[in-house]
Amino acid sequence: xxxxxxxxxKREVLDPQGDAVSRALARQGFSHVRxxxxxxxxxxxxxxxxxxxxxxxxxxxxxDALLANPVTEDYEIELL
Amino acid sequence: xxxxxxxxxKREVLDPQGDAVSRALARQGFSHVRxxxxxxxxxxxxxxxxxxxxxxxxxxxxxDALLANPVTEDYEIELL
Numbered sequence: 001x002x003x004x005x006x007x008x009x010k011r012e013v014l015d016p017q018g019d020a021v022s023r024a025l026a027r028q029g030f031s032h033v034r035x036x037x038x039x040x041x042x043x044x045x046x047x048x049x050x051x052x053x054x055x056x057x058x059x060x061x062x063x064d065a066l067l068a069n070p071v072t073e074d075y076e077i078e079l080l
Numbered sequence: 081x082x083x084x085x086x087x088x089x090k091r092e093v094l095d096p097q098g099d100a101v102s103r104a105l106a107r108q109g110f111s112h113v114r115x116x117x118x119x120x121x122x123x124x125x126x127x128x129x130x131x132x133x134x135x136x137x138x139x140x141x142x143x144d145a146l147l148a149n150p151v152t153e154d155y156e157i158e159l160l
Contacts, residue, residue, distance in 0.1 A: 006121055021122065021146070030142055032135070034125040041086055041121045042101065045114040055112070062110055066101070 001046045002080040003059055007068045008039035042067050052079055081126040082160040083139055087148045088119035122147050132159055 009015050015037050022036040044062075046055050059077045068075040089095050095117050102116040124142075126135050139157045148155040 008121070008123070018122075024146055025142055028142075028145060030138060032127045032130055032138060033142075034127055036125075037123045039121040039123065041088070041119040042098075043088070043117045043119065045116075047112040047114055050112055058110060058112060062105055062108075062113075065108060066104055 001048060001050075001052075001055060003044045003046055003055060004078045004080065005042040005044065005059060005063050005067050006039060006076045006078070007042065007063070007073050008075070009037060010072060010074055013072045039073075040067075055079060081128060081130075081132075081135060083124045083126055083135060084158045084160065085122040085124065085139060085143050085147050086119060086156045086158070087122065087143070087153050088155070089117060090152060090154055093152045119153075120147075135159060 017038045018036040021038060022033060025033045025036070044059070046058075050058075056077055056079060063075045063077065064070060089098075097118045098116040101118060102113060105113045105116070124139070126138075130138075136157060136159065143155045143157065144150060
């Protein structure tokens, strides 16, 4: 089973990396870009033979413990 | 208009960050994880009043020029 955990900065948290990308795009002439936010996408290959519910619960624990910083980041879990 | 550009390492490129996450998860007892790959998700707010085709073409240029490294990474564009 494949799983994707998308980790994004919370809306109220400043994103210096996104701002830098935004400025670099503007410098290169991409004038249509209003703002940029950069996050992470973690793709995990999960062993077969566990249920989708168990996988989802485990992935939430992984995200809380290691993949995301709960103070500054939100995450979203998708099972494929 | 909102756009998401997901940038992933090409399949044949080693991912030391993903391997480190995978080992860290194993150490914390998450034994169901077989492998991990880490990529980037770039969320862009695009000015209204340009067509989806123009936006898509511009985003492909941005990805080629700045968001992804075409030697080691693939990208995917999604317009919301």
